[in-house]
Amino acid sequence: MTSVRGTVVMATERCKGCDLCIPACPPRVLEMSSETNTLGFHFPILHDGCTGCAACADVCPDFVFEVWRYG
Amino acid sequence: MSTRTLMQGSEAIADAAIAVGCRFFAGYPMLPFTELLEHMSRKLPAAGGVCINADTEIEAVNMALGAAATGARAATGSCGQGIALMQEAIAEAALNELPLVVFNMARGQQDYFQATRGGGWGDYRTITFAPKDVPEAVEHTQRLFHLADLHRAPVMMLGDYVIAHTHVGVSPAALDLGPVPPKEWALDGSMGGTGRARQIWTWDRGKPNTPGVGPDQHWKDVAAKFAAIEPTEARWEERLVEDAEVVVVSWGTTATVVDYVVDELRADGVPVGSFRPVTLWPFPGEALADATRGARRILVYELNAGQMIDDVRIHAEDRSAIRFIGGVSQDQTGMRQGDLLDAGVLRARVLEAVKEG
Amino acid sequence: MTEMRLMAPAIPKLLQSPDHELCPGCGHPVAWRQVLEVVDELGIADRTVIVVGHGCYTQMMIRSDLDSLQCLHGRGPAVATGVKRMLPDAVVITLSGDGDMVSEGLAEVLHTAARGERITSLLFNNGVFGDTGGHMTASTVVGQRTKTSLAGRDVEEHGYPIDVSRLVADVDGSAYVARGAVNTAGMAARTKRMVRRALELQMARAGFTFVEVLTMCPTGWFVPTAGGPEYLEESMIATYGIGEHKTPPD
Numbered sequence: 001m002t003s004v005r006g007t008v009v010m011a012t013e014r015c016k017g018c019d020l021c022i023p024a025c026p027p028r029v030l031e032m033s034s035e036t037n038t039l040g041f042h043f044p045i046l047h048d049g050c051t052g053c054a055a056c057a058d059v060c061p062d063f064v065f066e067v068w069r070y071g
Numbered sequence: 072m073s074t075r076t077l078m079q080g081s082e083a084i085a086d087a088a089i090a091v092g093c094r095f096f097a098g099y100p101m102l103p104f105t106e107l108l109e110h111m112s113r114k115l116p117a118a119g120g121v122c123i124n125a126d127t128e129i130e131a132v133n134m135a136l137g138a139a140a141t142g143a144r145a146a147t148g149s150c151g152q153g154i155a156l157m158q159e160a161i162a163e164a165a166l167n168e169l170p171l172v173v174f175n176m177a178r179g180q181q182d183y184f185q186a187t188r189g190g191g192w193g194d195y196r197t198i199t200f201a202p203k204d205v206p207e208a209v210e211h212t213q214r215l216f217h218l219a220d221l222h223r224a225p226v227m228m229l230g231d232y233v234i235a236h237t238h239v240g241v242s243p244a245a246l247d248l249g250p251v252p253p254k255e256w257a258l259d260g261s262m263g264g265t266g267r268a269r270q271i272w273t274w275d276r277g278k279p280n281t282p283g284v285g286p287d288q289h290w291k292d293v294a295a296k297f298a299a300i301e302p303t304e305a306r307w308e309e310r311l312v313e314d315a316e317v318v319v320v321s322w323g324t325t326a327t328v329v330d331y332v333v334d335e336l337r338a339d340g341v342p343v344g345s346f347r348p349v350t351l352w353p354f355p356g357e358a359l360a361d362a363t364r365g366a367r368r369i370l371v372y373e374l375n376a377g378q379m380i381d382d383v384r385i386h387a388e389d390r391s392a393i394r395f396i397g398g399v400s401q402d403q404t405g406m407r408q409g410d411l412l413d414a415g416v417l418r419a420r421v422l423e424a425v426k427e428g
Numbered sequence: 429m430t431e432m433r434l435m436a437p438a439i440p441k442l443l444q445s446p447d448h449e450l451c452p453g454c455g456h457p458v459a460w461r462q463v464l465e466v467v468d469e470l471g472i473a474d475r476t477v478i479v480v481g482h483g484c485y486t487q488m489m490i491r492s493d494l495d496s497l498q499c500l501h502g503r504g505p506a507v508a509t510g511v512k513r514m515l516p517d518a519v520v521i522t523l524s525g526d527g528d529m530v531s532e533g534l535a536e537v538l539h540t541a542a543r544g545e546r547i548t549s550l551l552f553n554n555g556v557f558g559d560t561g562g563h564m565t566a567s568t569v570v571g572q573r574t575k576t577s578l579a580g581r582d583v584e585e586h587g588y589p590i591d592v593s594r595l596v597a598d599v600d601g602s603a604y605v606a607r608g609a610v611n612t613a614g615m616a617a618r619t620k621r622m623v624r625r626a627l628e629l630q631m632a633r634a635g636f637t638f639v640e641v642l643t644m645c646p647t648g649w650f651v652p653t654a655g656g657p658e659y660l661e662e663s664m665i666a667t668y669g670i671g672e673h674k675t676p677p678d
Contacts, residue, residue, distance in 0.1 A: 006435065009438070011438055014447065016451075016452035016453075018452040018653045019654035020654065020656070020657060052435050053435075053613075054435045054436040055613035057438070057461075058458070058462075058613040058616045058617065059610070059657075061450065061452070061454050061456075062446065062452075063438050063440075063457070063461070065438055066434070066437055066438040067435040068432045068435060070430050070432055070433075071430065094514070095510060095513065097510070121513040121514070123513070125506070126539040129506070129535075130503070130509075130535070133500065133503040133506035133510070133536075134513075135510060136499070136510060137479065137506070137507035137508060137511040137512075137514075138513065138514045139510070140497050140510070140511060141477075141510075141511055141514040142514075143514045145510065160500060160503075163500055167498075258495040258497055259475075259477070259495065259518065260474060260475040260476050260519070261474055261475065262495055263442070263467075263474050263475070263476050263477075263493060264441070264493055264494075265474070265493070266493060267493075268492070268494050268495050268496065270497075271496070271497045272490070278444055278490055278491065278492075278496075279444040279447075279491060280444050
């Protein structure tokens, strides 16, 4: 069981599907969804194992990620 | 009796600018503007201001824009050939409503179109004063800083070599020009982080929390502003026009030769008068029409191929009365007026027009 | 009850709105986020004036909660000179793209650096005129396809790109010159430290400070959106390098 040290709240409606967060996430817990938002873009979904490092927020051009850490 | 100090026109202008609060000046040396930059360089720091010898005219005027954006009284200048490089920035100041005073110490009179029509982009006009001598230039300097702040616009003095270099006894009297609106639009950083940060932008779309009207409405508003200025800021001088059969129209220092010749001819009983726009824009068209209505001949005397004459044609009621008696005329240095600026030459041309039945 | 700590808000405090119109994968907002965070962390938002040129990054200016002045294309450092001379205690930052600074405004940045003006100039360099649709600038790297170098920039026909950081570092009035990038989170963090150092040195009146940030423009580069970061590394970082090119003596 991967320890969950953090989480993200994502404003998926403004995601433009650039995919930059996917390889930027060190534990690789982001994956682009098969669904699309109202802009027509795929957006990220979060799997277990987020460390709350905020790398996704640092690379996202569209200010999608709000990043939290537990404890 | 007030004390008068003998000083070069450029120095008198510099003193007047500093006296009304100019605290930023930038320029690039170019004759006959150079002395104004020299005097500012020497005197402005002691008055708590900044004078920069910029590396290009484009940088000079853009530095002045930056200073103006903070609310400071800022100025720049050159001669017409250098003002040519500043056209974009002058238009920018008109469209983003920054007060800026521009001194064109010109090489002759071939810059009328440049000053009054402007070479920048957009629907803007430039309030332009053309002093006839150093005392007027001192008065105009004070008015220009006031008008720039009052109307939030770039304004220009169209001076010249004669004004820049002639030593005259000057007693700068401070004009009471009234208040100017507070510069609430000026940038100093203080609104950053408040949610209502300021922005100066020719498109005026504003920021999300403080939306602007957008480029279409903003540019309409700016054009309307200049249309509202036009009937209120025109200045002119007319002499002996009431019974004049011939009226000579001229501007700038050229008008002093016209004054001399008109007085000479009047002493000989020749019914001649003169009209001089003091502001080239707004051009005092109504006053010109009134002053020339009774004249048989309207003689335009300017040292170029015919520039102000276009405005005379627009406003004079009887266009068939207009004759051009000027012409391009530079001396061999290319810096100043040539042989056409001569009382004898002018007198002969006026008499020729008088003789035409 | 588990405690939770906010590590990063979605929208930086100094950004009034995240709803910009920039392309997917654009590097400019990534870079600007770092800048806004530094300004906020340094506590200088209420004495900062930004002077912004013309390019896609204008979209960041018009959404930022900082006193802003748009200048003419390329003229930012000159305009900022006038601002800073009148407001010596303000923090004055110019923002340009490579088209604005390396093409149009090369004289301005070099003269301003030479005068040692105490401003910070930021260059968001994506090696292309993005705002006009993807055209060659003085920064476009050899081999880069643009609409005005369709077969790729060729030195015989188009000449060589200009490394403006090198020129600025060469001028005695510049106190700090650094180049970062935003193709990875690590690079973005490194860039943020460069911006912080530049602003601190401005406030210490050390001289002209300059941070160039290599940003992605997949649209202008004709590469897929997700390929921007890798392409940036292979083309621009390979040409220009990353690092602090000039630092003040200790």
